[in-house]
Amino acid sequence: MDVLIIGGGIIGSSIAFELTKRGASVVVIERGAPAQEASSAAAGMLGAHSEFSTDHPLIPLALKSQAIFPDVLAELYELTHIVVHWNETGMLKLATTMEEYEKLTEHYEFWRRIQPTHVRWLTADEVAQIEPHVRNEYGAMYTIDQQVDAEQLSLAFARAAMAKGAKFLSYTEAYDFIVEHERVVGVKTTNGSLYAEHIIIACGAWTPMLAEKLRLSLHMYPVKGECVSVMTETPLLQATVFAKNGCYIVPKANNRLVIGASAIAHSFAKNVQTCSIHQLLTRATQIVPAIAHCTFEKTWAGIRPQTKDGVPYIGAHPQYANVFIVTGHYRNGILLSAITGRCVSDMLEGKEVPFDMTPFSPTRKGEGHALHH
Template identity: 35%
Template sequence: MNKVQAKESFVMGKVLIVGGGIIGLSLAYELAARGKTVTIVEQGDWGGQASSAAAGMLAPLKEFQSVGPLLDLGMESLQSYPRWVEELQAIAGGDVQLSLEGLLTVALDEEEEEAFYNKYLWQKKAGHDVHWLQGKELQEVEPLLTDQAVAAIYSPGEGHINNRFLLRALVTACRKLGVDLRSGCVVSKLLHHAGCVEGVETSSGRIYADHTVICSGAWAGIMMQMLDVSIPVRPVRGQIAAVSSIGIPLRTVIFGSSGYLTPKKDGRIVIGATEDESGFQREVTLSGLAHVLQGALPYVPALHAAAFLEAWGGLRPATADGKPIMGEIPGLRCISLAGGHFRNGILLSVVTAKRMADWLETGNQERLMPFSPGRFLTDTAVPVPSKMG
């Protein structure tokens, strides 16, 4: 078989996705929309881990601290969101409540003001749509903002989405597009022979595929250990709360050094979040909840009267260098990884799905190189048992 035939065989083959969070579901949807045969397995419920425990923030200018590939990735995803959501809703029906109505990064003292102003300057110099607001300008954008606010960066193109509605829409669209969805399906082994991964052993039997993509979030490192590959992905717990927006018509996402507030169209204000090194423990703690609520109150005093609704926790997949991981595993064939998005899985889901799908179709890895798994591996060859697993 020549190289062209091999590529055609791969493109037309079956793709198996391990992990049914926002990254796995988005990739399954993108591939299925392109006419590919896709199976996706999830050990629990769809989006039941970090994806459903997120605030749905779409804020690359807030999240990323310098120009470079990561900020470029975030901006590309943000700009792709409106059309992607429009196409998704046309298939799945419903409204995922995309809102790109702006975001304020608020300074409450002179030290924060200086730090945020420096950030504003490099973002403005890089050509991004940001504005430096002070005094009455702040209340014009968000009337509920505390009068103790000194200044803020206003980024009118950023916003948020209802991540729970988004996950439901992705599951619905995947079903309609013919994706084989298997929840409650626990992977116990990666099947491989002579350096080629051929599928997985699961609680419901073996599943074979031409290519396997690991999208298992905080569990990605454990999955790689099945192949004696060390990829540094670890869980970081995020604890989040929600209060009722009744009587508190907050209209703008607010970020500060001690927390953030996200007004949802479903009557909630989502408040977050902690970053706890707690292993795989995702329970909400009393100290974590207190930290979240107390961190938000200084920005919107009206929250003191808000009715508390719920609190939850999720495990974010963090990497050693803070960048996501996308692409093939050096020394192995027919397997790749898409993960390590930490607290930006919702934001980066669209661009991750598109770039991974482009690579799976064409074999061109150029746009994945800044995020290659190979950056964590000292040797190009990965030790893999030669016998079938």
């Protein structure tokens, strides 16, 4: 095959989709089922403006990815007939304390300088008119950010890649590499060895373990995120509400609200702690009191891949040019899925990428990355 992708989450699937569109033969191996782990656990916010409050190398990619999403969703639907829930009612970023208010106004001023048409400041009265169920005394920053159903989107990328000819091997775990003449020619898996011209490691928080097999240390760690969902008899929210204290409430189809998320670093455990759900529901009901009377639906957890400096790894291995590392998107994997597939495909084909990819190098300076000899 031309390309072997390790990891069938939204990042691996989006790369597979883009590469197959360009005519490559692609096989994706996944230790479980496609679109599981962090991809299906995410709330699905495309928060380009709500997520970043200072200069960040991801901003150009985030804005472009957000902009192309409508076309991407149309393309995915044409190939799969999967209807991905898409909400364009925007996002309210709230402050719950004076300290948060001061930070939020700085956040607003940052985007007002960059994209004044994409953000606006709302007074507390204006918030009450738009979202009467939201308790707010400081006002809010409104952004045009959208949100999607993350699980539907992840499955749509995977099935669209399959429709274009990609082969997905589920319950197939990679555990080592086959190196010949200083080149990685294949991967050893629990279902036998597979060979490819190019290999992409995109298995989220589990990527460092495989990178170590190629003597590359990645400075990243898992962060467990727990969520809870509730059902309402009538819609409580139109827009997504995201408080500066980290609590978000995302309205989904059928009067469902997703509330998240905890952030427990260095944990691969998928259990959901009662203390986390208590904290999330307490924060949520402080913002939207009517949530206290909603019907509990379920809880779940996902393991997000976080890098030490908060910037993903997207680039070639320093020693093996045909091996690419693509991981560390943390809370922005859904948002960045569309553009990541295109960027990685350009890099693999040797084309010029329309963004500065230097900050995403697996061996970027200042991180202490090193090859083991």
